Amino acid sequence: MGKLSVNLCGIELDNPIIPASGTFGFGYEFADIYDINILGTFSFKGTTRQPRFGNPTPRIAECKSGMINAVGLQNPGVEKVISEELPKLKKCFSKKVMANVSGFSIEDYAYTCEKLDKEDIVGWIEVNISCPNVHGGGMSFGTNPKSAAKVVKAVKKVTSKPIIIKLTPNVTSIVEIAKACEDAGADGISLINTMLGMRIDLKTKKPVIKNIMGGYSGAGVFPVAVRMVYEVANAVNVPVIGLGGVETAEDVIEMMLSGATAVQVGSANLVNPYTCRDIINDLPNVMEKYHIENLRDIIGGVNNG
Amino acid sequence: MKQSIFTVISNDALNKNVYKTVLSGDTSDITSCGQFVNIKLENKYLRRPISVCDYDENTLTVIYKVVGSGTAQMSKYEKGKKLDILTGLGNGYDKTLSGDKPLLIGGGVGVPPLYKLAKDLITDGKKVSIILGFNTKDEVFYEKEFKELGADVFVTTVDGSYGIKGFVTDAFTDDYSYFYTCGPEPMLKAVYAKTDTSGQLSFEERMGCGFGACMGCSCKTVTGYKRICKDGPVLTKEEILWEN
Numbered sequence: 317m318g319k320l321s322v323n324l325c326g327i328e329l330d331n332p333i334i335p336a337s338g339t340f341g342f343g344y345e346f347a348d349i350y351d352i353n354i355l356g357t358f359s360f361k362g363t364t365r366q367p368r369f370g371n372p373t374p375r376i377a378e379c380k381s382g383m384i385n386a387v388g389l390q391n392p393g394v395e396k397v398i399s400e401e402l403p404k405l406k407k408c409f410s411k412k413v414m415a416n417v418s419g420f421s422i423e424d425y426a427y428t429c430e431k432l433d434k435e436d437i438v439g440w441i442e443v444n445i446s447c448p449n450v451h452g453g454g455m456s457f458g459t460n461p462k463s464a465a466k467v468v469k470a471v472k473k474v475t476s477k478p479i480i481i482k483l484t485p486n487v488t489s490i491v492e493i494a495k496a497c498e499d500a501g502a503d504g505i506s507l508i509n510t511m512l513g514m515r516i517d518l519k520t521k522k523p524v525i526k527n528i529m530g531g532y533s534g535a536g537v538f539p540v541a542v543r544m545v546y547e548v549a550n551a552v553n554v555p556v557i558g559l560g561g562v563e564t565a566e567d568v569i570e571m572m573l574s575g576a577t578a579v580q581v582g583s584a585n586l587v588n589p590y591t592c593r594d595i596i597n598d599l600p601n602v603m604e605k606y607h608i609e610n611l612r613d614i615i616g617g618v619n620n621g
Numbered sequence: 622m623k624q625s626i627f628t629v630i631s632n633d634a635l636n637k638n639v640y641k642t643v644l645s646g647d648t649s650d651i652t653s654c655g656q657f658v659n660i661k662l663e664n665k666y667l668r669r670p671i672s673v674c675d676y677d678e679n680t681l682t683v684i685y686k687v688v689g690s691g692t693a694q695m696s697k698y699e700k701g702k703k704l705d706i707l708t709g710l711g712n713g714y715d716k717t718l719s720g721d722k723p724l725l726i727g728g729g730v731g732v733p734p735l736y737k738l739a740k741d742l743i744t745d746g747k748k749v750s751i752i753l754g755f756n757t758k759d760e761v762f763y764e765k766e767f768k769e770l771g772a773d774v775f776v777t778t779v780d781g782s783y784g785i786k787g788f789v790t791d792a793f794t795d796d797y798s799y800f801y802t803c804g805p806e807p808m809l810k811a812v813y814a815k816t817d818t819s820g821q822l823s824f825e826e827r828m829g830c831g832f833g834a835c836m837g838c839s840c841k842t843v844t845g846y847k848r849i850c851k852d853g854p855v856l857t858k859e860e861i862l863w864e865n
Contacts, residue, residue: 345833370839376829
Protein backbone atom coordinates (compact mmCIF):
# COMPACT_ATOMS: atom_id res chain seq x y z
CA MET A 317 0.00 0.00 0.00
CA GLY A 318 1.40 3.33 -1.06
CA LYS A 319 0.93 6.46 1.01
CA LEU A 320 -1.62 7.80 -1.48
CA SER A 321 -3.71 4.63 -1.61
CA VAL A 322 -7.26 4.36 -0.31
CA ASN A 323 -9.83 1.59 -0.26
CA LEU A 324 -13.08 2.36 -2.03
CA CYS A 325 -15.81 -0.20 -1.32
CA GLY A 326 -13.32 -3.08 -1.16
CA ILE A 327 -11.20 -2.08 -4.15
CA GLU A 328 -7.76 -0.58 -3.56
CA LEU A 329 -7.09 2.69 -5.42
CA ASP A 330 -3.45 3.75 -5.98
CA ASN A 331 -4.62 7.25 -5.15
CA PRO A 332 -8.01 8.87 -4.43
CA ILE A 333 -8.13 10.91 -7.66
CA ILE A 334 -11.10 10.14 -9.91
CA PRO A 335 -12.05 12.33 -12.89
CA ALA A 336 -15.78 12.97 -12.60
CA SER A 337 -18.36 11.72 -15.05
CA GLY A 338 -19.07 14.02 -17.99
CA THR A 339 -15.69 15.71 -17.89
CA PHE A 340 -13.56 12.80 -19.07
CA GLY A 341 -15.60 11.12 -21.81
CA PHE A 342 -14.55 7.48 -22.07
CA GLY A 343 -10.95 8.45 -21.38
CA TYR A 344 -9.42 8.60 -24.89
CA GLU A 345 -9.13 12.38 -25.25
CA PHE A 346 -6.99 12.34 -22.12
CA ALA A 347 -5.14 9.09 -22.93
CA ASP A 348 -3.77 11.02 -25.95
CA ILE A 349 -1.99 13.48 -23.66
CA TYR A 350 -1.03 11.45 -20.57
CA ASP A 351 -1.10 7.89 -19.26
CA ILE A 352 -4.52 7.69 -17.60
CA ASN A 353 -3.41 4.60 -15.66
CA ILE A 354 -1.89 6.99 -13.10
CA LEU A 355 -5.45 7.81 -11.95
CA GLY A 356 -7.16 6.07 -9.04
CA THR A 357 -9.90 5.34 -11.57
CA PHE A 358 -12.31 7.54 -13.53
CA SER A 359 -16.07 7.76 -13.81
CA PHE A 360 -17.09 7.46 -17.44
CA LYS A 361 -19.67 9.51 -19.35
CA GLY A 362 -23.20 9.12 -17.97
CA THR A 363 -24.81 6.18 -19.74
CA THR A 364 -28.51 5.61 -20.30
CA ARG A 365 -30.58 2.71 -21.62
CA GLN A 366 -31.26 4.46 -24.95
CA PRO A 367 -28.86 6.61 -27.00
CA ARG A 368 -29.30 10.33 -26.33
CA PHE A 369 -28.31 13.47 -28.22
CA GLY A 370 -28.95 15.62 -25.18
CA ASN A 371 -30.13 19.22 -25.09
CA PRO A 372 -30.02 21.85 -27.85
CA THR A 373 -27.01 24.20 -27.92
CA PRO A 374 -25.76 26.50 -26.44
CA ARG A 375 -25.18 24.07 -23.60
CA ILE A 376 -22.33 25.93 -21.89
CA ALA A 377 -22.09 29.27 -20.08
CA GLU A 378 -19.14 31.02 -18.48
CA CYS A 379 -19.57 32.05 -14.81
CA LYS A 380 -17.42 33.59 -12.14
CA SER A 381 -15.28 30.76 -10.72
CA GLY A 382 -17.06 28.15 -12.78
CA MET A 383 -19.37 27.26 -15.60
CA ILE A 384 -22.90 26.11 -16.32
CA ASN A 385 -23.55 23.09 -18.47
CA ALA A 386 -26.80 21.70 -19.81
CA VAL A 387 -25.43 18.85 -21.92
CA GLY A 388 -28.32 16.58 -21.00
CA LEU A 389 -26.62 13.18 -20.85
CA GLN A 390 -25.51 12.85 -24.45
CA ASN A 391 -24.31 9.25 -24.82
CA PRO A 392 -24.51 6.38 -27.31
CA GLY A 393 -26.68 4.18 -25.07
CA VAL A 394 -25.61 1.22 -22.94
CA GLU A 395 -25.43 -1.35 -25.77
CA LYS A 396 -22.97 0.77 -27.76
CA VAL A 397 -21.05 1.75 -24.66
CA ILE A 398 -20.46 -1.97 -24.06
CA SER A 399 -19.81 -2.96 -27.68
CA GLU A 400 -17.77 0.08 -28.80
CA GLU A 401 -16.54 2.31 -25.97
CA LEU A 402 -15.41 -0.27 -23.40
CA PRO A 403 -13.27 -2.31 -25.86
CA LYS A 404 -11.52 0.93 -26.89
CA LEU A 405 -11.10 1.93 -23.25
CA LYS A 406 -9.48 -1.42 -22.39
CA LYS A 407 -6.67 -0.58 -24.83
CA CYS A 408 -5.61 2.48 -22.84
CA PHE A 409 -6.81 1.72 -19.30
CA SER A 410 -5.86 -1.39 -17.35
CA LYS A 411 -7.61 -0.55 -14.06
CA LYS A 412 -11.22 -0.94 -12.99
CA VAL A 413 -13.38 1.92 -14.23
CA MET A 414 -16.38 3.50 -12.53
CA ALA A 415 -19.49 3.10 -14.70
CA ASN A 416 -21.84 6.08 -14.45
CA VAL A 417 -25.53 5.40 -15.06
CA SER A 418 -28.57 7.63 -15.46
CA GLY A 419 -32.19 6.84 -16.17
CA PHE A 420 -35.72 8.07 -16.66
CA SER A 421 -37.49 5.30 -14.78
CA ILE A 422 -36.62 2.72 -12.11
CA GLU A 423 -36.63 0.09 -14.88
CA ASP A 424 -34.14 2.12 -16.94
CA TYR A 425 -31.71 2.31 -14.04
CA ALA A 426 -31.99 -1.42 -13.30
CA TYR A 427 -31.63 -2.39 -16.98
CA THR A 428 -28.51 -0.28 -17.57
CA CYS A 429 -26.85 -1.23 -14.29
CA GLU A 430 -27.48 -4.94 -14.83
CA LYS A 431 -25.78 -4.77 -18.24
CA LEU A 432 -22.75 -2.85 -17.02
CA ASP A 433 -22.40 -5.00 -13.89
CA LYS A 434 -21.41 -7.92 -16.15
CA GLU A 435 -18.44 -6.06 -17.67
CA ASP A 436 -15.06 -7.08 -16.22
CA ILE A 437 -13.56 -3.61 -16.55
CA VAL A 438 -16.32 -2.10 -14.40
CA GLY A 439 -15.30 -1.94 -10.73
CA TRP A 440 -18.08 0.24 -9.32
CA ILE A 441 -21.37 1.55 -10.63
CA GLU A 442 -22.08 5.18 -9.86
CA VAL A 443 -25.81 5.77 -10.13
CA ASN A 444 -26.61 9.36 -10.97
CA ILE A 445 -29.93 10.35 -9.43
CA SER A 446 -28.97 13.98 -9.63
CA CYS A 447 -28.69 15.23 -13.22
CA PRO A 448 -30.36 18.66 -13.29
CA ASN A 449 -30.45 18.76 -17.08
CA VAL A 450 -33.09 16.21 -18.01
CA HIS A 451 -36.82 16.25 -17.44
CA GLY A 452 -38.85 13.35 -16.09
CA GLY A 453 -35.90 11.57 -14.54
CA GLY A 454 -32.42 12.32 -13.33
CA MET A 455 -32.61 14.74 -10.46
CA SER A 456 -36.26 14.02 -9.66
CA PHE A 457 -35.17 10.66 -8.19
CA GLY A 458 -32.55 12.33 -6.06
CA THR A 459 -34.70 15.01 -4.44
CA ASN A 460 -36.96 12.63 -2.55
CA PRO A 461 -35.72 10.03 -0.04
CA LYS A 462 -38.38 7.47 -0.99
CA SER A 463 -37.78 7.55 -4.73
CA ALA A 464 -34.01 7.59 -4.17
CA ALA A 465 -34.35 4.44 -2.05
CA LYS A 466 -36.47 2.79 -4.74
CA VAL A 467 -33.75 3.29 -7.33
CA VAL A 468 -31.11 1.90 -4.98
CA LYS A 469 -33.18 -1.21 -4.16
CA ALA A 470 -33.97 -1.91 -7.81
CA VAL A 471 -30.33 -1.55 -8.83
CA LYS A 472 -28.96 -3.60 -5.93
CA LYS A 473 -31.29 -6.46 -6.83
CA VAL A 474 -29.70 -6.93 -10.28
CA THR A 475 -26.03 -6.15 -9.56
CA SER A 476 -23.10 -7.60 -7.63
CA LYS A 477 -20.62 -4.71 -7.78
CA PRO A 478 -20.46 -1.79 -5.36
CA ILE A 479 -23.21 0.73 -6.02
CA ILE A 480 -22.35 4.37 -5.39
CA ILE A 481 -25.23 6.84 -5.45
CA LYS A 482 -24.46 10.31 -6.80
CA LEU A 483 -26.49 12.99 -5.05
CA THR A 484 -27.70 16.44 -5.96
CA PRO A 485 -27.08 19.46 -3.72
CA ASN A 486 -30.39 20.96 -4.90
CA VAL A 487 -32.32 19.66 -1.87
CA THR A 488 -33.29 20.86 1.59
CA SER A 489 -31.56 18.01 3.41
CA ILE A 490 -28.91 16.02 1.57
CA VAL A 491 -28.31 14.01 4.75
CA GLU A 492 -31.85 12.64 4.67
CA ILE A 493 -31.42 11.48 1.06
CA ALA A 494 -28.00 9.97 1.79
CA LYS A 495 -29.34 8.03 4.75
CA ALA A 496 -32.27 6.73 2.70
CA CYS A 497 -29.79 5.48 0.09
CA GLU A 498 -27.61 3.81 2.72
CA ASP A 499 -30.65 2.14 4.32
CA ALA A 500 -31.71 0.86 0.88
CA GLY A 501 -28.33 -0.81 0.40
CA ALA A 502 -26.05 1.73 -1.27
CA ASP A 503 -22.37 0.83 -0.91
CA GLY A 504 -21.18 4.41 -1.22
CA ILE A 505 -22.33 7.99 -1.77
CA SER A 506 -20.82 10.57 -4.12
CA LEU A 507 -21.60 14.25 -3.87
CA ILE A 508 -22.14 16.91 -5.05
CA ASN A 509 -23.51 16.99 -8.58
CA THR A 510 -23.91 20.47 -10.09
CA MET A 511 -26.00 23.25 -8.56
CA LEU A 512 -28.91 24.47 -10.64
CA GLY A 513 -27.98 27.83 -12.12
CA MET A 514 -28.78 30.34 -14.85
CA ARG A 515 -27.15 33.16 -16.81
CA ILE A 516 -28.74 35.88 -18.95
CA ASP A 517 -27.11 37.63 -21.91
CA LEU A 518 -27.55 41.36 -21.37
CA LYS A 519 -27.42 42.15 -25.11
CA THR A 520 -30.17 39.75 -26.15
CA LYS A 521 -31.89 39.49 -22.74
CA LYS A 522 -32.10 35.76 -23.40
CA PRO A 523 -30.78 32.97 -21.18
CA VAL A 524 -27.26 32.01 -22.30
CA ILE A 525 -28.22 28.34 -22.07
CA LYS A 526 -30.81 27.23 -24.62
CA ASN A 527 -32.39 25.00 -21.97
CA ILE A 528 -32.66 28.15 -19.77
CA MET A 529 -31.10 26.51 -16.69
CA GLY A 530 -28.14 24.23 -16.20
CA GLY A 531 -25.75 22.87 -13.63
CA TYR A 532 -23.19 25.23 -12.09
CA SER A 533 -19.82 23.68 -11.28
CA GLY A 534 -16.24 24.76 -10.76
CA ALA A 535 -14.23 26.34 -7.97
CA GLY A 536 -17.22 28.39 -6.81
CA VAL A 537 -19.06 25.33 -5.46
CA PHE A 538 -16.10 23.92 -3.50
CA PRO A 539 -17.09 25.26 -0.03
CA VAL A 540 -20.65 24.01 -0.50
CA ALA A 541 -19.31 20.59 -1.47
CA VAL A 542 -16.96 20.43 1.52
CA ARG A 543 -19.85 21.30 3.87
CA MET A 544 -22.18 18.70 2.34
CA VAL A 545 -19.52 15.97 2.33
CA TYR A 546 -18.88 16.77 6.00
CA GLU A 547 -22.58 16.48 6.85
CA VAL A 548 -23.13 13.28 4.89
CA ALA A 549 -19.91 11.56 6.01
CA ASN A 550 -20.93 12.16 9.62
CA ALA A 551 -24.36 10.66 9.03
CA VAL A 552 -23.60 7.47 7.07
CA ASN A 553 -21.23 4.54 7.52
CA VAL A 554 -20.52 3.86 3.84
CA PRO A 555 -17.63 5.57 2.01
CA VAL A 556 -18.26 9.03 0.60
CA ILE A 557 -16.70 10.37 -2.60
CA GLY A 558 -16.32 14.14 -2.46
CA LEU A 559 -16.56 16.30 -5.56
CA GLY A 560 -17.37 19.85 -6.49
CA GLY A 561 -14.83 22.48 -7.52
CA VAL A 562 -11.70 20.46 -6.71
CA GLU A 563 -8.67 21.85 -8.56
CA THR A 564 -5.56 21.23 -6.47
CA ALA A 565 -3.85 18.74 -4.14
CA GLU A 566 -4.76 21.07 -1.25
CA ASP A 567 -8.44 20.85 -2.25
CA VAL A 568 -8.16 17.04 -2.23
CA ILE A 569 -6.77 17.04 1.30
CA GLU A 570 -9.49 19.44 2.48
CA MET A 571 -12.17 17.27 0.92
CA MET A 572 -10.74 14.16 2.60
CA LEU A 573 -10.53 15.91 5.97
CA SER A 574 -14.22 16.70 5.60
CA GLY A 575 -14.95 12.99 5.24
CA ALA A 576 -14.27 11.90 1.66
CA THR A 577 -12.60 8.53 1.05
CA ALA A 578 -11.92 9.45 -2.58
CA VAL A 579 -12.18 12.69 -4.52
CA GLN A 580 -13.55 13.38 -7.97
CA VAL A 581 -12.29 16.17 -10.17
CA GLY A 582 -14.75 17.56 -12.72
CA SER A 583 -14.81 20.89 -14.50
CA ALA A 584 -11.13 21.56 -13.87
CA ASN A 585 -10.32 18.82 -16.43
CA LEU A 586 -12.04 20.90 -19.09
CA VAL A 587 -9.97 24.00 -18.40
CA ASN A 588 -6.64 22.31 -17.76
CA PRO A 589 -6.66 18.79 -19.21
CA TYR A 590 -3.62 17.91 -17.08
CA THR A 591 -5.33 18.77 -13.76
CA CYS A 592 -5.59 15.20 -12.43
CA ARG A 593 -2.02 14.35 -13.42
CA ASP A 594 -0.78 17.52 -11.74
CA ILE A 595 -2.76 16.84 -8.54
CA ILE A 596 -1.34 13.30 -8.30
CA ASN A 597 2.18 14.65 -8.82
CA ASP A 598 1.68 17.41 -6.25
CA LEU A 599 0.07 15.30 -3.52
CA PRO A 600 3.26 13.90 -1.93
CA ASN A 601 4.76 17.39 -1.50
CA VAL A 602 1.57 18.88 -0.13
CA MET A 603 1.19 15.91 2.26
CA GLU A 604 4.70 16.49 3.51
CA LYS A 605 3.97 20.17 4.03
CA TYR A 606 1.01 19.28 6.28
CA HIS A 607 2.77 16.34 7.95
CA ILE A 608 0.47 13.72 6.48
CA GLU A 609 2.03 10.26 6.32
CA ASN A 610 -0.77 8.34 4.64
CA LEU A 611 -3.75 9.90 2.89
CA ARG A 612 -6.12 7.22 4.16
CA ASP A 613 -5.40 8.34 7.74
CA ILE A 614 -6.92 11.79 7.22
CA ILE A 615 -10.37 10.73 6.00
CA GLY A 616 -12.89 12.60 8.15
CA GLY A 617 -10.03 13.98 10.22
CA VAL A 618 -11.29 17.53 10.53
CA ASN A 619 -10.55 18.80 14.02
CA ASN A 620 -13.77 20.19 15.44
CA GLY A 621 -12.32 20.71 18.88
CA MET B 622 -3.33 18.73 -28.58
CA LYS B 623 -0.60 20.50 -26.69
CA GLN B 624 -0.69 22.91 -23.75
CA SER B 625 2.09 25.48 -23.81
CA ILE B 626 2.96 29.07 -23.04
CA PHE B 627 2.99 31.61 -25.87
CA THR B 628 4.35 35.16 -25.79
CA VAL B 629 2.61 38.10 -27.44
CA ILE B 630 4.80 39.66 -30.15
CA SER B 631 2.24 42.21 -31.33
CA ASN B 632 -1.44 43.01 -30.77
CA ASP B 633 -2.98 45.53 -33.16
CA ALA B 634 -6.44 46.79 -34.02
CA LEU B 635 -7.45 46.03 -37.63
CA ASN B 636 -10.57 48.16 -37.23
CA LYS B 637 -12.78 49.38 -34.40
CA ASN B 638 -13.52 45.96 -32.92
CA VAL B 639 -11.24 43.46 -34.64
CA TYR B 640 -7.74 42.72 -33.36
CA LYS B 641 -4.79 40.76 -34.68
CA THR B 642 -2.44 39.12 -32.19
CA VAL B 643 0.84 37.52 -33.24
CA LEU B 644 2.35 35.13 -30.69
CA SER B 645 5.54 33.14 -30.48
CA GLY B 646 5.60 29.61 -29.09
CA ASP B 647 5.47 25.93 -29.89
CA THR B 648 3.13 25.43 -32.86
CA SER B 649 4.15 21.83 -33.51
CA ASP B 650 0.69 20.44 -32.75
CA ILE B 651 -1.06 22.68 -35.28
CA THR B 652 -1.42 20.35 -38.24
CA SER B 653 -3.88 22.10 -40.56
CA CYS B 654 -5.36 25.46 -41.49
CA GLY B 655 -8.88 25.82 -40.12
CA GLN B 656 -7.94 24.52 -36.67
CA PHE B 657 -8.35 26.64 -33.55
CA VAL B 658 -6.56 27.32 -30.28
CA ASN B 659 -8.05 27.67 -26.78
CA ILE B 660 -6.65 30.53 -24.73
CA LYS B 661 -6.67 30.84 -20.93
CA LEU B 662 -7.37 34.37 -19.70
CA GLU B 663 -6.98 35.73 -16.16
CA ASN B 664 -10.17 35.76 -14.11
CA LYS B 665 -12.08 33.82 -16.75
CA TYR B 666 -13.05 30.23 -16.03
CA LEU B 667 -13.36 28.77 -19.50
CA ARG B 668 -10.73 29.17 -22.18
CA ARG B 669 -11.56 31.25 -25.27
CA PRO B 670 -11.54 29.31 -28.55
CA ILE B 671 -10.10 31.40 -31.41
CA SER B 672 -9.44 30.23 -34.97
CA VAL B 673 -5.91 30.10 -36.31
CA CYS B 674 -5.38 32.75 -38.99
CA ASP B 675 -1.78 31.85 -39.80
CA TYR B 676 1.11 29.88 -38.34
CA ASP B 677 4.65 28.76 -39.05
CA GLU B 678 7.22 26.81 -37.00
CA ASN B 679 7.24 29.26 -34.12
CA THR B 680 4.60 31.93 -34.62
CA LEU B 681 0.83 31.89 -34.38
CA THR B 682 -1.51 34.62 -35.65
CA VAL B 683 -5.08 34.96 -34.39
CA ILE B 684 -7.68 37.55 -35.37
CA TYR B 685 -10.70 38.08 -33.16
CA LYS B 686 -13.56 40.47 -32.65
CA VAL B 687 -14.23 42.02 -29.27
CA VAL B 688 -17.64 40.63 -28.36
CA GLY B 689 -17.47 40.34 -24.58
CA SER B 690 -15.28 40.90 -21.55
CA GLY B 691 -12.89 38.06 -22.45
CA THR B 692 -12.02 39.33 -25.90
CA ALA B 693 -11.93 42.90 -24.51
CA GLN B 694 -9.27 41.68 -22.09
CA MET B 695 -7.32 40.06 -24.94
CA SER B 696 -7.38 43.28 -26.96
CA LYS B 697 -5.37 45.02 -24.21
CA TYR B 698 -2.52 42.51 -24.05
CA GLU B 699 0.87 44.02 -24.80
CA LYS B 700 4.10 42.69 -26.23
CA GLY B 701 5.74 40.20 -23.86
CA LYS B 702 2.47 39.01 -22.28
CA LYS B 703 2.53 35.23 -21.62
CA LEU B 704 -0.55 33.15 -22.42
CA ASP B 705 -1.44 29.52 -21.64
CA ILE B 706 -2.78 28.10 -24.92
CA LEU B 707 -4.03 24.69 -26.05
CA THR B 708 -3.04 24.18 -29.68
CA GLY B 709 -3.86 21.65 -32.36
CA LEU B 710 -7.62 21.64 -31.74
CA GLY B 711 -10.22 20.68 -34.33
CA ASN B 712 -9.94 18.95 -37.68
CA GLY B 713 -9.22 21.90 -40.00
CA TYR B 714 -9.85 22.15 -43.73
CA ASP B 715 -9.01 19.27 -46.07
CA LYS B 716 -6.99 20.93 -48.84
CA THR B 717 -6.75 17.81 -50.99
CA LEU B 718 -10.34 18.19 -52.26
CA SER B 719 -9.99 21.75 -53.58
CA GLY B 720 -9.68 21.07 -57.32
CA ASP B 721 -7.88 23.66 -59.47
CA LYS B 722 -10.07 26.71 -58.79
CA PRO B 723 -11.33 26.73 -55.22
CA LEU B 724 -13.65 29.50 -54.04
CA LEU B 725 -13.22 30.74 -50.48
CA ILE B 726 -16.05 32.65 -48.77
CA GLY B 727 -15.57 34.42 -45.45
CA GLY B 728 -17.94 36.58 -43.44
CA GLY B 729 -16.76 38.96 -40.71
CA VAL B 730 -14.51 37.18 -38.22
CA GLY B 731 -15.05 34.04 -40.30
CA VAL B 732 -12.43 35.50 -42.65
CA PRO B 733 -9.23 34.77 -40.62
CA PRO B 734 -9.09 30.93 -40.86
CA LEU B 735 -9.31 31.25 -44.66
CA TYR B 736 -6.02 33.15 -44.76
CA LYS B 737 -3.69 30.21 -44.10
CA LEU B 738 -5.93 28.05 -46.29
CA ALA B 739 -5.55 30.50 -49.20
CA LYS B 740 -1.80 30.66 -48.61
CA ASP B 741 -1.46 26.85 -48.67
CA LEU B 742 -3.69 26.43 -51.71
CA ILE B 743 -1.78 29.09 -53.67
CA THR B 744 1.52 27.44 -52.68
CA ASP B 745 0.06 24.21 -54.07
CA GLY B 746 -0.52 26.01 -57.42
CA LYS B 747 -4.30 26.46 -57.14
CA LYS B 748 -6.11 29.47 -58.58
CA VAL B 749 -7.84 30.85 -55.49
CA SER B 750 -10.77 33.28 -55.49
CA ILE B 751 -12.09 34.69 -52.25
CA ILE B 752 -15.21 36.61 -51.33
CA LEU B 753 -14.96 38.64 -48.11
CA GLY B 754 -18.31 39.74 -46.71
CA PHE B 755 -18.86 42.55 -44.19
CA ASN B 756 -21.74 44.75 -43.05
CA THR B 757 -20.09 48.06 -43.84
CA LYS B 758 -16.84 49.69 -45.03
CA ASP B 759 -15.46 50.27 -41.51
CA GLU B 760 -15.49 46.52 -40.81
CA VAL B 761 -13.44 45.46 -43.85
CA PHE B 762 -10.08 43.85 -43.09
CA TYR B 763 -7.48 41.64 -44.81
CA GLU B 764 -8.41 42.56 -48.41
CA LYS B 765 -4.83 43.66 -49.10
CA GLU B 766 -3.33 40.61 -47.35
CA PHE B 767 -5.31 38.17 -49.52
CA LYS B 768 -4.39 40.15 -52.68
CA GLU B 769 -0.73 39.95 -51.70
CA LEU B 770 -1.01 36.17 -51.56
CA GLY B 771 -2.12 36.26 -55.19
CA ALA B 772 -5.81 35.50 -54.72
CA ASP B 773 -8.65 37.11 -56.71
CA VAL B 774 -10.42 39.08 -54.00
CA PHE B 775 -14.03 40.31 -54.01
CA VAL B 776 -15.36 42.35 -51.10
CA THR B 777 -19.07 42.75 -50.36
CA THR B 778 -20.75 45.08 -47.88
CA VAL B 779 -24.40 44.82 -46.94
CA ASP B 780 -24.89 48.60 -47.07
CA GLY B 781 -22.87 49.02 -50.26
CA SER B 782 -20.37 51.40 -48.64
CA TYR B 783 -17.47 49.40 -50.07
CA GLY B 784 -17.04 46.87 -52.89
CA ILE B 785 -20.04 44.96 -54.16
CA LYS B 786 -23.33 45.87 -52.45
CA GLY B 787 -25.07 42.93 -50.86
CA PHE B 788 -24.20 39.56 -49.34
CA VAL B 789 -21.36 37.19 -50.20
CA THR B 790 -23.78 35.27 -52.39
CA ASP B 791 -24.16 38.37 -54.61
CA ALA B 792 -20.49 38.11 -55.59
CA PHE B 793 -20.52 34.48 -56.71
CA THR B 794 -19.12 33.44 -60.07
CA ASP B 795 -19.97 30.12 -61.68
CA ASP B 796 -16.40 29.16 -62.30
CA TYR B 797 -15.10 27.31 -59.24
CA SER B 798 -14.13 23.72 -58.55
CA TYR B 799 -14.93 23.51 -54.82
CA PHE B 800 -15.71 25.85 -51.92
CA TYR B 801 -14.47 26.55 -48.40
CA THR B 802 -16.34 28.87 -46.06
CA CYS B 803 -16.43 30.25 -42.55
CA GLY B 804 -18.79 32.85 -41.10
CA PRO B 805 -22.02 33.39 -39.20
CA GLU B 806 -24.60 30.63 -39.56
CA PRO B 807 -27.08 32.62 -41.74
CA MET B 808 -24.22 33.18 -44.19
CA LEU B 809 -23.23 29.52 -44.13
CA LYS B 810 -26.83 28.59 -44.91
CA ALA B 811 -26.94 31.03 -47.83
CA VAL B 812 -23.62 29.72 -49.18
CA TYR B 813 -24.83 26.13 -48.78
CA ALA B 814 -27.96 26.94 -50.81
CA LYS B 815 -26.09 28.89 -53.49
CA THR B 816 -23.22 26.50 -54.19
CA ASP B 817 -23.51 23.67 -56.68
CA THR B 818 -20.18 22.00 -55.96
CA SER B 819 -19.12 20.14 -52.87
CA GLY B 820 -17.36 22.08 -50.15
CA GLN B 821 -16.44 22.51 -46.50
CA LEU B 822 -18.06 24.78 -43.92
CA SER B 823 -16.55 25.81 -40.60
CA PHE B 824 -18.94 26.20 -37.67
CA GLU B 825 -18.91 28.06 -34.40
CA GLU B 826 -20.46 26.96 -31.08
CA ARG B 827 -20.06 27.77 -27.41
CA MET B 828 -17.54 25.28 -26.09
CA GLY B 829 -16.62 23.89 -22.71
CA CYS B 830 -13.29 22.17 -23.15
CA GLY B 831 -12.50 22.51 -26.88
CA PHE B 832 -10.97 19.04 -27.11
CA GLY B 833 -13.90 16.63 -27.20
CA ALA B 834 -14.42 15.76 -23.54
CA CYS B 835 -17.52 17.61 -22.38
CA MET B 836 -20.05 17.25 -25.22
CA GLY B 837 -20.88 20.94 -24.83
CA CYS B 838 -20.80 21.76 -28.56
CA SER B 839 -22.46 18.76 -30.21
CA CYS B 840 -24.50 18.94 -33.39
CA LYS B 841 -26.48 16.45 -35.46
CA THR B 842 -25.14 15.50 -38.90
CA VAL B 843 -26.07 13.04 -41.62
CA THR B 844 -23.34 10.77 -40.27
CA GLY B 845 -24.37 11.03 -36.62
CA TYR B 846 -23.64 13.32 -33.69
CA LYS B 847 -20.48 15.36 -33.99
CA ARG B 848 -18.56 17.57 -31.60
CA ILE B 849 -17.82 20.92 -33.27
CA CYS B 850 -14.55 21.14 -31.30
CA LYS B 851 -13.17 17.69 -32.06
CA ASP B 852 -14.95 16.24 -35.13
CA GLY B 853 -15.27 19.80 -36.56
CA PRO B 854 -15.23 22.76 -36.68
CA VAL B 855 -15.11 21.95 -40.41
CA LEU B 856 -17.94 19.80 -41.78
CA THR B 857 -18.46 18.79 -45.40
CA LYS B 858 -21.50 20.07 -47.26
CA GLU B 859 -22.82 16.52 -47.60
CA GLU B 860 -22.94 15.79 -43.88
CA ILE B 861 -24.74 18.95 -42.74
CA LEU B 862 -28.21 18.91 -41.22
CA TRP B 863 -29.62 22.39 -40.67
CA GLU B 864 -32.11 21.44 -37.96
CA ASN B 865 -29.69 22.46 -35.21
